[in-house]
Amino acid sequence: MLGSLVTWLRILGYDTEYWKGEDKEMIEVAKKEGRIILTKDKGVVKSAEKNGIPVLGLTDSDIPEALATVAEAFEISLEFDGKRTRCPICNTPLKSYGSRWFCEGCGKEYWIGSHWVDISRKLSEARRIYLERKV
Numbered sequence: 054m055l056g057s058l059v060t061w062l063r064i065l066g067y068d069t070e071y072w073k074g075e076d077k078e079m080i081e082v083a084k085k086e087g088r089i090i091l092t093k094d095k096g097v098v099k100s101a102e103k104n105g106i107p108v109l110g111l112t113d114s115d116i117p118e119a120l121a122t123v124a125e126a127f128e129i130s131l132e133f134d135g136k137r138t139r140c141p142i143c144n145t146p147l148k149s150y151g152s153r154w155f156c157e158g159c160g161k162e163y164w165i166g167s168h169w170v171d172i173s174r175k176l177s178e179a180r181r182i183y184l185e186r187k188v
């Protein structure tokens with residue numbers, strides 16, 4: 054359900070895994086790797102809390118809203134930083150050269166193209182919501 058949020062967190066440079074397996078196993082992996090769980094599943098929120106794992110239950114399906122909620126809870130940055138961005142597809146930290154980025158994990162190359170307008174608009178929308186809620 055949160056696949057698209059995963060993409061955004063990776064663009065922002067956060068080590069993010071999209072879990073497709075069993076919930077029980079996810080709790081164990083999160084514990085072992087010191088991860089935070091983001092979920093829309095109330096049952097998962099409960100079992101994470103029971104296991105002492107930081108968890109955030111999300112209700113927003115709108116990306117800027119969801120990013121603002123994550124930023125509120127964990128103080129993540131909503132500013133794009135080309136030096137710490139990760140591959141949206143495979144989570145590998147990207148190597149930048151010139152105005153391009155290369156992924157050593159999956160071989161994909163990225164650059165600031167026309168889609169960039171949409172990315173920066175969504176991020177500034179997220180920052181606006183975040184600041185609005187803070188007041």
Ligand SMILES: [Zn+2]
Nearest residue numbers: 140143156159
């Ligand atoms: Zn990749």
